[in-house]
Amino acid sequence: MTQTIVGTRASAPVAAPARVRSGRVLPLAVGGVIVLLPFGGISVPVVGMSVVDAAMAVPAALALRALARDEARLPSSLILSGLSLGLAACVVSAAVGVDPGDSVKLVVISLLTFGYGLAVAQAYRPGLEIDGLDLLVLVGGIVAAMALVSAGSLQAVDAGNVVTGRLTGPFSQPNELGQFCAALLPVAVACVVTSGSRRRTAALGLAAALLATACVLSMSRGSWIGALTGLAFLAVCEPATRRVLAAVGLAIVGTICAAMVLPTTTPLLGVLGSRIRTLGDPTQNQYDDRPLIWAEAWRQATEHPWLGVGPGGFPGVAARSASAVSADPPDHPHDLLLTVLAERGVIGVALGAVVVAGCLLATRAQLFAAPRPGSAPRALRARSLAVIAALAAVLAHGAFDMPLRNPIVSGLVWTLLGAAIVVESNRGEHPRW
Template identity: 55%
Template sequence: MTLPARPPVPALAVMAVIAVLPFGGAVSIVLSVAFLAMALPAAIALWFLVTDQRPVPASLLLLGLGLGVVTSLVAAAGGVNPGEAVIRVVIACIALGYAVGIAMAHRPGFEHGGLDLLVVMGGCVGAYALSGAGALQAAAGGWVVDGRLTGPFSQPNELGIFCAGLLPVAVTCLVTARSRARTVVLAVATSSIVLAWVLSMSRGAWIGGCVALVAIAIAVPRTRRLLRRAGAAAVATCVLALVLPTGVPLLGILGTRLRSMGNTGANEYDARPLIWGEAWRQISDHPWFGVGPDGYRVAATDSVSTVSAYGADHAHDLYLTVLVERGVIGMTAGIVVLAGCLVAGRRHLLAQAAAARVDDQESAVLSARSLAVLAGLLAIAVHGVFDMPLWNPIVYVFTWTLLGMAIVAETVPLAGSARAAVPTVRTPQQEARTTP
């Protein structure tokens, strides 16, 4: 018999990272548990590369991520805070190795087990957040809400972006579950994620999650029935919340929060316009490679800064933060990442249509779940217009998990393609252990 050419160790290492996500914010030694967990798949990927057991995936998305890490290193060396930036660069290198590890770990069927586990762990995070729910109180026309859910995160927007990124993945996993037992477990987890997403009261997460759900409804027809019903219930709830008095528990707070989205001048304490203006000042002073990772807060203490009294850690916008920390060169790397996601999305839209014509259910599920991963990244990208909560360890590892799975989506052989029949590759040690 022939020993398997692709052992399950890389996949188990990736699933171990996903399993510790709910506890990833805890600090162990120097780095958080989530960051340390990423190092194991990264080390396995490095070992495979050094021993020539696996090639680097030919991925445009991976190229963009790699260029982003290189740009971070250059920006850190010439930035305003090189000492603190070192840790950020080290974590980024581990994350890049982790993404490569996910690509190397993929095996037929992993798109089921890996994503299902991710949804279940997300459900655990949502349930933990819901267990701490308390009384909500709105102020400043809904711009400020006390008592919002946080769960294992440091602030509600981090919980919101985590749940928003999971929503399209959870819905797609639910409608493509392989068994009734999995359907029940995934339904419970999805319900927990949805409730935590809503009660985080994060407007950016609401917008990002809704955009992602619309995208997945367009891209994956089998999700439309569920999303149509959920959407009708959500619209009815929002209309009721908007017409009820603000003093009504929960629904009144929800209505006040929804109305605040159209009243941008209600919060006199909102410093984001000043924070964004300071970001543009720093970009103007350091246009090509930026001020370096974690450099915004240091540069913001300059005597000419208008936000020195606020102690802002970042630009409160994903894209401004990239420009501030890595400059135009770093943003160019981000555009390459976007191009890789578009390539992956296009190939799976075409593959899903082809699978529907020949009734190939397995290929259809692979493409549906791949598109769900890309929709999750879309939710994070949309939320990034309003805030920058990605440096929370759980959110950071979750985002890189989706990026690694997106690399798989871009490179996985599809049914009917020339790459679908990949010959088994065996090492000399495996060849010696092969029996007649």
Template identity: 35%
Template sequence: MPVRLPARTWSARGVWLAVATLAGMGTTLLVLVAGPLTAVLPVVLGLLPLAIGSPFWAVATFVLALPLGLVDGLVPAGPVDLVQLVAVFVVAAVVLQRVVAGRPPLRWHASAGWAVVMAVVAVVAMVTARNVPPAVPPAVALVVAVAFGLAVYSACEGWTMLRRLITLLAVVSAAVCLYSLGAAGDIQATLPGAGAVGGRAAGIFQSPNQLGTFSGLMLFVGLGLALGGQRRLERLAGSACALLSAAALLVTLSRGAWVGALAASILLLALSPRARRIVPLVVASTAGVLLTVLALAAPQLLQVLVSRAAALVDLDANPEDARPLIYQEAVRQIVERPWTGQGPGNYTVVMESADSAAPTVAVLHAHNVLLHVAAEAGLPAAVVLVAFTLSVARAVLLARRWLPEPDRDVLTGLAAGLVAVMSQGVMDFTLGNPTLLFLVWMVVGFVLAATVRPQATWVPSSADRLRSAGVTVPSPALRSST
């Protein structure tokens, strides 16, 4: 005889069915209008209540929102985008959780002082900017990014949570890189020798160089997780992230990102014995398979890739490359205002002035991180950036002395990813993209959390437990003398 459910149960099921149907219809409409990666938006919204009460879910909300950072139409037009809003929410959630627990709002780290000074220098540069309105958004973004990095560091107390968050980041990043591979077939050379190439993959970003920064960073984060994974899920997520990031990095044809990946590879192989045993074999076999597939299925793309790689050592491969003029203009701006700079976001404004060294060139940045920072925020800002970088590097090298090998490999992968970003910064400046800016600061937060030595915990002995219960226990010396 069938069991009849109460009417209240049937009504509850009907409500949940209606909610699920509407959510599914809304998600489908969102995917059709704004793209497939926006399907994670309902998930992000659903996690907000969990994020208020859990440090893990607070940071996980940002990780899941990464693909939505540059999707048009999700938030009203203005200086604040979705990724920045989610970062502010993460900072507020982590601070609230710690204050309610009776703890300081944020944890402190030896390198955090330089980060705070960096934010203060950005605010000073904003106030003293040649043109204040365009200086406000990038200065505010940097201040929020620093607070976000410290919030991520404060949330990641212990390697268990840190590994879970890195695994989630690897999965999301693998999806982003897979999405970007759809444009690989549109690549074609526009100048002989592939000095200039059209149809390069950009994915969810505004330019191929930005995708190169993302994929270069996540390539080494994934490799570190694959090498140091303690569970099968970690190793699988890290391997998938590394392979798809390498493929995305390849089709960006970003020579700066390739140089960054080469520098990070040298660091990874130098610091990780396990990487020296495994990575060269995997790279050789993967490259062999990839080159064979390209030679058979897309010989034109293979020719462009080879020519583009050869153009790395040919400074005249692209006669339209205006970097010498851009660098000259950056130096001129630094000499003009060496202490506070022209102001965040003012590089292009000043470059279009009558005194510019390159008045016919229209670019958004100086194509070099240190030159760009010094031009917009002054030489002290560049010095603080270098000091912060050296401080984090010192913390990584010290932590490698006491970390076990699996954790050491994960930390090395994170550090190598940041080296890839910094090395690309010699030729380009991509951190004006808010998604990349906050992603880099999240990885910095991971690195700071991984370099904190756990406090030794005192485990009471059986005699200590008896004494705490009021039982008299003679000391060893007293027992031996009786």
């Protein structure tokens, strides 16, 4: 019996240790992290981390042990290269940053999340693109349900620039919930289309509906744009999802038209319409300090251009500056690009671009792969493209906010990055592990 490791050619099989062939410990450990996502807001007192961050240590340790024992090899992946070099740059940036003490916790979490992403790639076996992603969507539906249960009364203030009663659920603020739901929506659509059974279709459809509802009621404009970006990406790249996405698009257009026509005093739809109108001129929000925060981030980036001020160093540097946000500095610059630029410099941004390039190459490989008969290859392709679409949603939302440090969002994103490594390494072919 032979095994082909990711990144090697099918014509050059490598003998697999019996432990790797028969063991299911690593996939179960990854599944355990996914199951714990709804509890990511709970902190473990002993280690000072969230439940999700602490749980990532188990699959990360298993993945590193497999590499140390030569039971696995690093996948041939540009995404993995960008992430690993980014981790090294993160450590260097922390060491030479303005205040290394502020960066220690984020560096430790970065080590855990990177190890977990590698574990997701190593844990993949044929069939897990079905069961693994279905589990992720179902857990996402549970998170959305938790948020919906805690829904309050939505009210628009300042012409919709501020909305009270927004959903948060297990998250600390609505934008985190919005990004979580927006990222999972393309995956949910692909899973519904390729489920293969009525029971799974019903369960996944319910989870998708919960995710969509929670995304809307989060009133996060950035997550709306991210969700539309991810769904549009999937519709363009994967024909099998277009019928479902056309129905989703009609529902979205109908809802927007109703929200824009009805009076602003109409419950829910009136608030939604007020919020949508603010997209035309988002700078009119008198309570939004983001322009000032972005200016401070740019100032820090220009003073520390190459390696930045260090991971997590933005608020400390802002507090010691003469900027307009020094009295109450935020945790991050509320923009993904500016956060990386300020805290990790041009080098960090360049390595992030390598990851994006790897995702684009993975998409190209899936689009130009020779079509093969059977439902399994079609499901693999649709779900592979959905993973990239989910990351596109995260990137689009990152232009408006930076909720990636929430442990639930972080756990989801690193699960998707690990899956994206598998997608890129497959190069459009179904691997044999």
